[in-house]
Amino acid sequence: VTAADGEPSGARGLLRDLAREVGDEHVLAEPDLLAGYTTDWTRRYAGGALCAVRPGSAGQVAAVLRACAGYSAAVVPQGGNTGLVGGSVPPGDGSRGRGVVVLSTRRLRDLGPVDPLAAQVTAGAGVTIADLRAHAAAAGLAYGVNLASRESATVGGTIATNAGGINTIRYGATRSQLLGIEAVLADGSIVSRLSGLAADNVGYDLAQLLAGSEGTLAVITTARLRLWPAEPAAVTLLAGVDGIAAAAALHAEIRALAPGLRAAEYVEAAGVELVRELTGLPAPLSRPAPAYLLAEISGSADEAERLAALPSLARAAVAMDAAGRAALWAYRERHTEAISALGIPHKMDVAVPLARIAAFRAELDQAVRAAANGAGGAGPAPRVFVFGHIGAGNLHVNVLGPDPADGTVDEAVMRLAAVHGGTISAEHGIGRAKAGLLHLSRSPAEIAAMRAVKAALDPGDLLNPGVLLPG
Ligand code: FAD
Ligand code: 2HG
Ligand code: ZN
Numbered sequence: 001v002t003a004a005d006g007e008p009s010g011a012r013g014l015l016r017d018l019a020r021e022v023g024d025e026h027v028l029a030e031p032d033l034l035a036g037y038t039t040d041w042t043r044r045y046a047g048g049a050l051c052a053v054r055p056g057s058a059g060q061v062a063a064v065l066r067a068c069a070g071y072s073a074a075v076v077p078q079g080g081n082t083g084l085v086g087g088s089v090p091p092g093d094g095s096r097g098r099g100v101v102v103l104s105t106r107r108l109r110d111l112g113p114v115d116p117l118a119a120q121v122t123a124g125a126g127v128t129i130a131d132l133r134a135h136a137a138a139a140g141l142a143y144g145v146n147l148a149s150r151e152s153a154t155v156g157g158t159i160a161t162n163a164g165g166i167n168t169i170r171y172g173a174t175r176s177q178l179l180g181i182e183a184v185l186a187d188g189s190i191v192s193r194l195s196g197l198a199a200d201n202v203g204y205d206l207a208q209l210l211a212g213s214e215g216t217l218a219v220i221t222t223a224r225l226r227l228w229p230a231e232p233a234a235v236t237l238l239a240g241v242d243g244i245a246a247a248a249a250l251h252a253e254i255r256a257l258a259p260g261l262r263a264a265e266y267v268e269a270a271g272v273e274l275v276r277e278l279t280g281l282p283a284p285l286s287r288p289a290p291a292y293l294l295a296e297i298s299g300s301a302d303e304a305e306r307l308a309a310l311p312s313l314a315r316a317a318v319a320m321d322a323a324g325r326a327a328l329w330a331y332r333e334r335h336t337e338a339i340s341a342l343g344i345p346h347k348m349d350v351a352v353p354l355a356r357i358a359a360f361r362a363e364l365d366q367a368v369r370a371a372a373n374g375a376g377g378a379g380p381a382p383r384v385f386v387f388g389h390i391g392a393g394n395l396h397v398n399v400l401g402p403d404p405a406d407g408t409v410d411e412a413v414m415r416l417a418a419v420h421g422g423t424i425s426a427e428h429g430i431g432r433a434k435a436g437l438l439h440l441s442r443s444p445a446e447i448a449a450m451r452a453v454k455a456a457l458d459p460g461d462l463l464n465p466g467v468l469l470p471g
Contacts, residue, residue, distance in 0.1 A: 011050050011099055014071040018053050018101070021063040026054040026107070037102045040089045041082050041149075044344050044404045045432060047090030049076070052102040058182055058190050058221040064103055065219065065462065066188040073099040074465050077215035079106070079157030080128065082149040084347050085431025087214045087467045088157070098465075105156045108221055114139035119227045120179060120196045125156025125220045132225075141227035144171030148333040156220040162212035164427030166296075166333075169391040170262035171228060173427065175211035180224035183210055185217075186458040196224040209453070214429050215464040217457045231260065231298035235307060236325040239316035240289025244390070245358035247293040250312055251391055252354075258307055260299035264391030265332045267292050271339075271385045272331050278338040284317055284331055293390070294332050296325070335387050335396075344404040345385075347433075348397040348413040352422030357393060360420045361386065364397065364413070371412035372402050382409065394426035407433075414440055435470045 019027045028034055029051040037052040039045070050073065055061045068075050078088045090100040108124035111131065115121065119141055123132055129143070129150040136143045145158060147165030157163075159181070164173045171177070182192040183206075191206055210218055241247045244266065251264040268291045272284065284292065297307065301320075308318050319325045339345050352360045365384055372382045382401035388394045402409045410433070414424040418440040425434060425441070438447055451469060454461075465471070 010071045014067060014073055014099065014101070015051055017067040017070070018051065018064060021067060022053055022055050022060050026056070028052045028054070037078060037081065037104060038089055040084075040086055042084060042340065042344060042347060045086030045089050045092065047092045047100065049090045049102045050099040052078075052104050054104045054107050056107045058184055058192075061103065061184045061219050061221055062188040062190055064101070065184055065186060068101050069186070069188070069460060069462055071099065072460070073101050074461075075219075075463055076100060076102045077156070077160065077219045077464065078102050078104050079126065079154030079160070080149065080152035082153045083157065083161060083431060084349070084428045085425075085433040087161075087429060087431030087464065091432060091466050103219060105154060105219070105221070108156070110222070111135055114141060114227065115196075116141075118196055118198075119229075120224060121227060122194055122222060122224050123155045124222055125154060127155045129153050129155070129158060136227050137230065139227075140230055142230045143225065144177050144228055145174050148336060155223050155225070159211055159220055159223055160213060160215050161429040162427070164389065164392065164394065166263045166265060166389065168389060168427070169264060175208060177226045178207050178211055178223060179226055181207035181210055181220060182222035183218040183220045186460065186462045191218070192222075194222060194224045212429065214431060214468045216454060216468050217463065219463070231262070233325060234260070234297050234299045234301060235304035235318060235320050236294070236296045236328050237307070237313060237316045237318045238284050238328045238331065239293045239295070239313050240285050240287065241291050241293055242289070243291050243358070244361045247291055247390055248354050248357055250293050251295065253310070253312060254295050254297070254307065255391075257310070258297045258299060258303055260297050260303065261295060261391070262298055263294065263296040265294040265388070266390035266395070267294065267332050267335065267387045268385070270383075271335050271387050274338040274342070274385070275331055275334045278341055279330060279334060281327070281330060284328070285315060287315065289315060292331070294328060332387065335385065335398075339385055339398045339400065343400050346399040346402060346404065346410050347428070348399075348410055349394070349426050349428040350397065350414060350417035350422050350424060351392060351394040351426035352417055352420045354393050356420040356422070357390070357395070360395070360416060360422070363416060367412050367416045368399055368409055371409045374408060389426075392426065393422070410434075411437060430468045432467055435466065435468060438468075438470060
């Protein structure tokens with residue numbers, strides 16, 4: 001291991017100790033090896049690190065945390081590095097003179113046999129969601145979380161962010177799948193409860209405390225997860241609608257008819273056009289619409305036929321086979337990639353009550369324009385893309401144009417969501433991106449309680465300092 005220049009004192013000693021614990025080949029300090037660990041998926045967040053370390057067991061994670069604590073180095077836990085709020089990479093402004101170590105969980109890939117009696121499985125933190133889903137499917141069961149980053153996002157990362165995704169309306173977010181956890185606390189102690197008992201009522205629920213903790217309380221190493229009966233999709237449909245109010249109403253109409261509704265997603269014409277430019281896909285419908293509702297229903301063929309006959313679905317593309325369904329999903333799932341191909345976006349992930357979603361959308365463009373101008377945005381008008389999980393009231397607002405380093409537009413969108421009774425984070429979490437705006441969605445008493453938990457479990461501020469809680 002070669003230490004880089006300009007590193008804090010003690011760095012060489014820490015690199016040596018880490019190599020002794022996990023093996024030289026799992027301590028990456030050379031800039032070209034380190035680069036993939038220090039910049040996030042969006043390219044908006046990046047920072048320097050002493051090294052990335054890749055422990056291969058909970059015991060090695062504990063040894064890494066003890067070594068880092070001994071040198072007062074900060075630790076940034078990282079799974080698939082698909083997080084969208086800057087929480088999986090080191091801070092851009094350094095860590096107040098502390099060295100930073102990225103702790104990658106990607107080697108923690110044990111995947112136990114599916115327990116068909118309990119419908120549960122035990123999975124290492126580094127297992128990807130795609131691998132977990134395939135493993136469950138091979139046993140005739142399903143994992144409840146599904147998201148476009150499935151090939152890279154990990155079990156540990158999705159627990160740490162309490163990830164949502166396209167099936168949240170049916171199965172809940174990641175915390176609803178979580179039955180037990182093994183994790184390493186900042187002092188190196190290992191807490192482990194992986195029995196998966198459906199009835200176990202003994203005190204504080206540490207697994208649930210870690211769901212959504214964003215790497216600030218512990219490093220998750222293994223999880224016991226709930227599985228669901230597999231429900232083959234009966235139909236996927238993409239319906240043209242006149243706007244967001246119509247999309248919300250159509251989703252409610254479908255839900256009333258089809259209890260197996262498991263995805264209700266929203267896209268707009270601008271985003272669909274962008275996806276088409278990237279992918280070469282044809283227009284989804286013969287007559288373009290200003291917006292679209294993408295719905296997926298599991299159930300019987302009868303149900304699918306009843307739905308297809310709905311007059312409000314006259315303007316819909318309907319697919320019942322896997323290839324046709326995947327083609328419709330591409331219009332929705334390739335938004336993130338298509339937007340990133342144009343530049344570094346400002347990404348907001350708000351939710352508002354469905355009753356307020358049309359009012360929020362109506363005020364959004366003007367709020368973004370005013371904020372961009374207020375920030376001295378003499379450049380081109382900001383481009384606003386809105387899409388998301390409308391069944392959960394969750395809208396992704398992506399803005400291209402304003403300087404990625406300027407948070408004025410981000411704050412304006414989050415304030416607008418708060419004014420409409422919404423939240424600043426529906427599923428991506430707070431990370432570094434929104435820590436300063438926590439007060440828009442949590443009261444001073446709630447923030448004080450969160451700080452007390454953090455101080456009790458991590459008194460030395462070892463784990464992900466600056467993430468989730470404002471510094
Ligand atoms: P990382 O990005 O590596 O880390 C995320 C956070 O978790 C960081 O704060 C990190 O410190 C912490 N962390 C990671 N592993 C651990 C661990 N083992 N122990 C403790 N802390 C840990 N998110 C959604 O919610 N819904 C979506 O539909 C969705 N779609 C996406 C689509 C695309 C194309 C992309 C790029 C991202 C999407 N995301 C979505 C965001 C992202 O995939 C999720 O936040 C995911 O949960 C991150 O998992 P990860 O393994 O990549 O974690
Ligand atoms: C999605 O639902 C993800 O596709 C990503 O949560 C959202 O790119 C985004 O802003
Ligand atoms: Zn999403």
